[in-house]
Amino acid sequence: MKNKQIAFGIDIGGTNTKMGIFDLEGKLLSFKTIPTAKIGDPALFIEQLAQESQQMLNSELEMKLGDKNIVGLGAGAPMANYFTGSIEHAPNLGWTNVPLKILFEKYFLCPSVIENDANLAAVGEKKWGSGKDLTDFVLITLGTGVGTGLILDGKLYRGFNALGAEGGHIIIPHEKKRLCSCGGMNHLESFLSAKGIKETISELTHEEWTIEKLGTLFRSGDLKATAIINQIATELATGLASMGVLFGPQAFIIGGGVSKLGDTFNQVVQKKLDEHIHFSLKGKIKILAATLSSDKGAIYGGAAHIFDEVSK
Numbered sequence: 657m658k659n660k661q662i663a664f665g666i667d668i669g670g671t672n673t674k675m676g677i678f679d680l681e682g683k684l685l686s687f688k689t690i691p692t693a694k695i696g697d698p699a700l701f702i703e704q705l706a707q708e709s710q711q712m713l714n715s716e717l718e719m720k721l722g723d724k725n726i727v728g729l730g731a732g733a734p735m736a737n738y739f740t741g742s743i744e745h746a747p748n749l750g751w752t753n754v755p756l757k758i759l760f761e762k763y764f765l766c767p768s769v770i771e772n773d774a775n776l777a778a779v780g781e782k783k784w785g786s787g788k789d790l791t792d793f794v795l796i797t798l799g800t801g802v803g804t805g806l807i808l809d810g811k812l813y814r815g816f817n818a819l820g821a822e823g824g825h826i827i828i829p830h831e832k833k834r835l836c837s838c839g840g841m842n843h844l845e846s847f848l849s850a851k852g853i854k855e856t857i858s859e860l861t862h863e864e865w866t867i868e869k870l871g872t873l874f875r876s877g878d879l880k881a882t883a884i885i886n887q888i889a890t891e892l893a894t895g896l897a898s899m900g901v902l903f904g905p906q907a908f909i910i911g912g913g914v915s916k917l918g919d920t921f922n923q924v925v926q927k928k929l930d931e932h933i934h935f936s937l938k939g940k941i942k943i944l945a946a947t948l949s950s951d952k953g954a955i956y957g958g959a960a961h962i963f964d965e966v967s968k
């Protein structure tokens with residue numbers, strides 16, 4: 657009954673938690689978003705997620721938690737550590753020393769893996785998305801923050817103690833000084849997070865634009881919007897040029913909510929990357945769009961990760 661096997665992909669975010677049920681081919685069978693409970697005992701929240709997932713199983717698949725066809729679950733959360741199975745400290749969630757893997761296995765009655773969300777998105781793109789035929793790439797998620805997931809030699813690379821692969825916090829040279837959410841100065845995230853982009857819009861126009869408005873105006877040829885896109889594409893390309901020379905990837909895959917700026921934005925990033933990167937790599941690293949849904953990348957990756965893990 658191999659074709660009946662399913663897995664959960666879960667993404668615990670600072671505001672909402674997304675849950676999906678997937679089959680082996682990466683088809684999303686059921687999806688739900690619920691607010692993340694940041695107050696109170698995290699164990700109660702995981703128990704609540706298990707109850708929600710039971711409802712999803714009932715209505716879509718006539719299955720119960722504990723069913724042998726449930727392969728497991730892969731969950732992403734800020735600062736989630738694959739090796740320890742815990743979150744040591746996640747300021748966005750207000751969680752400290754949460755044994756997340758143990759809690760998931762207790763309430764969901766199946767094996768689990770936990771990762772940071774960008775790592776999961778990279779695993780998802782490798783199994784079912786734009787990275788399917790690649791061995792070396794960097795997945796960049798541009799959203800509330802800037803996350804990176806590295807696939808090197810076909811495998812997810814986390815660094816010692818899973819403390820690496822945090823390309824959002826590399827320092828980029830800039831005439832301005834801008835504080836990063838982590839407390840550092842002039843990190844890629846300070847300029848390329850949704851908040852960072854909005855700050856740049858406000859500096860250059862003295863107006864408040866949404867990212868969607870920026871994208872629409874840019875595509876219609878608006879000069880101010882073009883200037884903003886050129887600036888943020890240069891900032892991103894500067895960060896990518898550093899990562900590129902270190903890892904020599906085949907591609908950078910761009911995902912996350914801000915990636916809705918679209919292919920025309922990616923083309924500008926490609927041009928700026930080729931201007932800024934070391935001569936040996938010019939024209940050799942592609943900028944690709946993530947193909948899994950821009951706001952559901954981590955849940956696809958969660959399911960992909962547990963399917964891979966149990967088939968090892």
Ligand SMILES: [Zn+2]
Pocket residue numbers: 824825836837838839840843845
């Ligand atoms: Zn930072």
